[in-house]
Amino acid sequence: MTEVYLDGTLIGETDDHKKLITELKTKRRKKILSTNMNVSFLQDKDEIHVNMGIGRVRRPLINVENGKSLLTKDLIKKIEEKELTWKDMQKKGIMEYIDAEEEENSYIALTEKELTKEHTHLELDPLLILGIATSTLPYPDKNRGDRLNYGARMAVQSVGIPIHNFLMRDDTTMNILINPQKTLISTQSMDAIHLNSHPTGQNIVVAIMPFYGYNIEDALIVNKSSLERGALKSIAYRTHTTSCRRYWGGQEDKIGLPEKGIKNYKSEDLYNKLDQSGIIQPETKVEEGDILVGKISPLRFLGIAKEIRMGIENFRDNSLHLEEIHDGFVEKIILTTNEEGNILLKITVRDTRIPEVGDKLATRHGQKGVIGLVVPEEDMPFTAEGITPDIIINSHAIPSRMTVGQILEILEGKAAALNGTHIDATAFKSSEEEPRKILADNGFQDDGKESLYNGITGEKMESKILIGICYYQRLYHIVSKKIHARAKGPVALLTKQPTAGRSKGGGLRLGGMEKDCFIAHGAPIVLQERFSSDSVKEHICTECGTIAVKDHIKNKVVCLNCKSEENIEVRLSYAFKLLLDEMKSMMIAASIKTTKD
Amino acid sequence: MINKEIKDKTFKLLKEKVELLDKTKKEKEEILKLAEKRYENMLYDSGEAIGVVAAQSVSEPATQTTLKSYHRESSGLNIIQGLPRVIEILDARKSPETPTMKIYLLPEQNNKNSAKKIASNIKETKLMHLMVEDSLDLANMCIEINMDAEKMKNLDIKTDDLIKNIKKKVRNIEVKMSDDHTMIVESKKAGTTVQDLQRTRTKVRDSHAKGIPDIDFCIIEKVNDDWVLQTLGSNLRKITKIEGVDSNRVSTNNIFEVYETFGIEAARQAIINEILNTLRAQGVDTDIRHLLLIADAMTSKGEIKPIGRYGLSGAKSSVLARSNFEETVKHLVDASIIGEKDELKGIVENIIIGKTAKVGSGLVELKMKD
Incomplete structure (x- = not known):
């Protein structure tokens, strides 16, 4: 006997769970029952769960009957001609919304090609395995998964043009890119969310090569003239x-x-x-x-x-x-x-x-870096046609991260610029043959590589360099708002130790773990010096071991505890004196025994 | 620092080995010279903070392996690995979260069939694994258990032994067989309620039938020509007595069990082996001498002490050092009650008061003659 639950409460039992579920589902498709209903069968518990409640995450899927998608070519034509709407498709039972529980009982095909008789549903588009933010990235199927995640997270930090009426608004903070550009390499879901009317970056000429060591460890070389022309200015x-x-x-x-x-x-x-x-x-x-x-x-x-x-x-x-x-x-x-x-x-x-050394830039492939050097245009490498790159990234950024998508973007961005078209890079749909053909037709090498000339010596470089156009985003981490150093400065009133934080001119804390490192190196004298920021001289009573007080009127140092005038001057950390005082407040009188050297 | 005795012993052994080499006399001398130089280089200097270095050498790589925990390929047992396991060892928990044993077999029993047989003798079978159904007979106030005769026959369990075991586990009951495969359990006490009967039922179900208590699972693996039994659950004393088990090669990951069975020296070795194996499995190459120090520190009091509040850190002689670690107020108050003295000799104490700590270059002082 299979127990049947409606929104978690037991309402009855059935002998034939298969029959009940098919009946419920057909009635839902015929709109006799609410389309908000989802049925699922839990085999291990032998229970049927019928759910109508709110708060379930549901997603649309195309229905499949006998191995054939119900969304036929005729219907697709009708949708294109705008005769059929999304709601009609649901009404006609072509498509239905499935919740997570019912999904467990469904057999969903990713593409129409792989449909068999066992399949119950068909995915609207294989692209839907990605989220909204991730699906706006180009070539997601050609990059490693974690790079997509990084890329989507960095797009959130980019300086773009999130709203157009920013001049009329009074947001607390608002970052606007001055010349935002549409992406040359775009995806279908970018159109769906109107990302191209709110761009997040600019199409920038990129070369992948080393540059005198100034672009090691993900640093970027930026063309000074590009910045003067307003590249990535915000x-x-x-x-x-x-x-x-x-x-x-x-x-x-x-x-x-x-x-x-x-x-x-x-x-x-x-x-x-x-x-x-x-x-x-x-x-x-x-x-x-x-x-x-x-x-x-x-x-x-x-x-x-x-x-x-x-x-x-x-x-x-x-x-x-x-x-x-x-x-x-x-x-x-x-x-x-x-x-x-x-x-x-x-x-x-x-x-x-204006971008300067230390500012952060990123592509849409999780390749981020800070500007390492701003080079005058005359010192930048140039192609036979006289084109200088705006940005030079290091070739070591590519192999270990396997961002093939970025290589493709540079290559196809070049083709898109030559042809004056946008190239589609939606997941599972892009092909690299056509862009390569465009490049070849325009007299370029079809792998995007070119001979470059050293801008300083004028010599031709031995190896060919990949140069093309890539979409770059400026991230809102600005060095000039973060750079901080201190030698001496303000101290906290209570502890006499340096304050914390850039805005208060504070110091950088040498914490417990760092302390252990100094000890492990056997350098306690260095440690003492670093910890001496709150070092004070105190008089300690030789009679009772408490801290004596200077009486400025009588010009004498007296112990308030035993009235003795015998004391010794000792250098100790103010934090320790504070600890002794706090211990006194909890009725613990610690005394210090002193000896003369 | 050089321990002369150890050095002489080591080099005597080394000399014997070098003599066997196919080299000229001059070359042999050179090898020994080089070895001595290396040996002296590898010794720690006086004042070196070996404890801190050991702690850092284990904990820094351990932080990088966190993602790889709770994972083990191939074998069906899910035994805790990685950082959680290292923490478990250093905390000296009474029993590990997943106790496990590795059992090797004697040479004459080292084949698949006897391995299977021994495995069935090791794995604990309870009454509930042997029954088809059990029910409460409320009319006669007794429990009726329908036994699986075939399973009993396969596992070679006799009903008399089973009844004995049930009586051992549950007191004041009468157990009899009404027919070949129906067992009747009755309470001897007068005025038994349904709740009592229900309680007895769960106890009876849980009673031991065959195998070794605490061993829930036993799988057979072949490791380089050896048939090895790996168990979930550990019982060192009983397993070494089982026929066919090579008692010299039995191992467990329960360090307290090793300590109770073989003593503190064995426990020290077990700590070293366990940490080393866990770290090696994660691809961490920590020098064994750091682990030697940790194991020595943990076992130096004659029993296994954890590294932490209730173990080594709680046993420091300095009040300031103890209160610097955890439970500050408790240590300060306790020290004030008994009037404790702090000699200010340790590192932490000196950092607190702002003096040079006595480690490394801080050990030496300069004094002027009058």
């Missing part, structure tokens, strides 16, 4: 917001130039860029620490009565100032009110970013 917009709040007692924030001498008033030149209203003007250059909007707020805590009566002392400067990494030009200012009716100010700062 604009970053950042919007800073401030609003006037109302406080208890009728007080409120005021926008305006803060008067000199007010509490929290910064140096005078920082306010120079503001106009009389206290707001910065469009197209002003702003740098770190500059004030965008002058704002005066009431004091958080009222002082003594005398100070209150003096009026001006009741306010503090609460201006909106620019953080270190967000410098640029003021693009636009929006002055409006928020939901509570208070003044709301949005200031968009624009920063033009």
Whole structure:
């Protein structure tokens, strides 16, 4: 007896599970039962699960009967002529939606060729084994699987043109590529999601060869003139917001130039860029620490009565100032009110970013790299026709990663540029014969290779170099916003150790694992020096072993514990002193025994 | 540091081997000279942090093998490998997650048929594997078990032995055979409820019939002319007593069992072998001397101590070093109660207070004569 469950509750039993399932399925196809229903048979448990509930992931498949697809050629013609719609296909039982459970009982053919009588369904397109992001990559069937994953993940980080009305918007951050280009090598699913009207990169001339060691380890050589012509140039917009709040007692924030001498008033030149209203003007250059909007707020805590009566002392400067990494030009200012009716100010700062050494670029094949050198065009290698590559990548990037798709893209990109057409690179559909023919017809070698001449010496290179056009994306990791180093600088108040993080001018932590490395090398003196950032001199009482305190008035060092004046000066880490203090707070009195050398 | 005794012994052995070589006298001398130079180069220097180096040499490659764990080709047994297994050994768990044994056979029994026979003697058969069906007879308040006579015959199990085993496992019951293949289990106690009967049933089902307890699975493999039995489950004492088993070549991955059966020295060797084999299987080539040090440290107290909070790190003499590792407050409070003293001789203590640690170049000091 097979138990039958509807959405997880037992509703009955059947002797013939096959009959019941076929009946349910035929009725669903005839629309007698809801098309939202899915049936599955669990052989090991001997149960039938009928599911109607929400939250199941379902996907469309073409129905197959007696080894023949129900989507015939006539029907395909009708779809092309737009007589038949997606909904009609479902209504007529040509196609149905299957959930994960029912899929387990189905036998799905990937292509129409492999259909047999046992098959129950046919895949709409073999391309559908890939996700949306991955299917926009060219030649996914010719690359290794992990490269597709990397490629799809990096496309997400690319600077492109995600929306067209960015000038009217006030997003917190918005990165726009200045001259985005349609891909020469595109896929069918790119059209489906309109990716070509929101491109993510540019078609760039690439050569695969070494260049004096400056492109080792995935570094890229970039043509300086290409950058000057605007290749991969982008604009970053950042919007800073401030609003006037109302406080208890009728007080409120005021926008305006803060008067000199007010509490929290910064140096005078920082306010120079503001106009009389206290707001910065469009197209002003702003740098770190500059004030965008002058704002005066009431004091958080009222002082003594005398100070209150003096009026001006009741306010503090609460201006909106620019953080270190967000410098640029003021693009636009929006002055409006928020939901509570208070003044709301949005200031968009624009920063033009030209690629420089250290910026990150990537292809759609998971081949990423940072710019290693910007070379003047006259020093770049050139072809017999005088073409210089925009980017040179190292040949070692290819063999171990097996990104054959990239080689094909370079080759066929060249053919596409010569012919002025787009080439389709959808999964399982592309052929490389035609592009090779185009290349041969135009007088090129059909493998895309050419003789190159050294730009510095003018000598002809011995081996032929693959040169062609590849789609390159600029990723939003910008060195100038990340570079950081410090010798000395700010320390945290509590521990006297360096602060953490680039924005606070912090140090790079030498952690526990790194400490172990120094010990393993037998270099404890180096370690002591590196850890001495919080080193302090403290007086330790020789009587009781606690830390003695200097009395500046009497100019004496006294132990507060035993009143002894006998002590010894010792250099130790402030963190240890802090540990002793914290231990004291939990009623543990540790004492240090000192000896004289 | 040179241990003279070990060095002399090693070179005596080496000299004997070199004498056998087909070389001139001068060449032989040169070989020995070179060997001595290499030997001295390979010794660790005084002040070298061998513990840290050993820890790094094992743990750095171990992090790279994580993806390869829980995987084993060909054999049907899914035995834990890789990093989880290394952690299991270093934590000195009482029993491994997948205990397993490798059993070699005596030369006269080293063929497929006797291997099969021995395997059936090793694998534990329980009553539930021998029955067709069991049911509760609520009218007579007893359990009726329908036995599979054919299986019993194949495995050579007698009903009398079976009944004895059931009585050993479950107390206060009466077991009899009503006919050839129906067994009746009754409770001797008065006033048995259905719940009691149900409980007895699960116990009876689980009772031992044949083989060695704890051995759930046994497969036969051929490894270079030898028929090897590999088991899931480990019972060193009982398996060495089985006829046909080469008791000199039986091995288990349960280190505690080795310790209890053969003692601490064997356990030390077992730790070395197990870590080495796990690492080698993952393609990690760690020098065996690091493992020697780890095994020595784990077994130096006469019993197997884990590396961690309750083992070696928890047994450090310095309060600061202990509280630096785990459970800071507990160690500080306990130390304050008994008034512990920290000599500040270790590495961690000196780093905490900001002094040069006594390792490597920190060992030497310069003193001026007055």
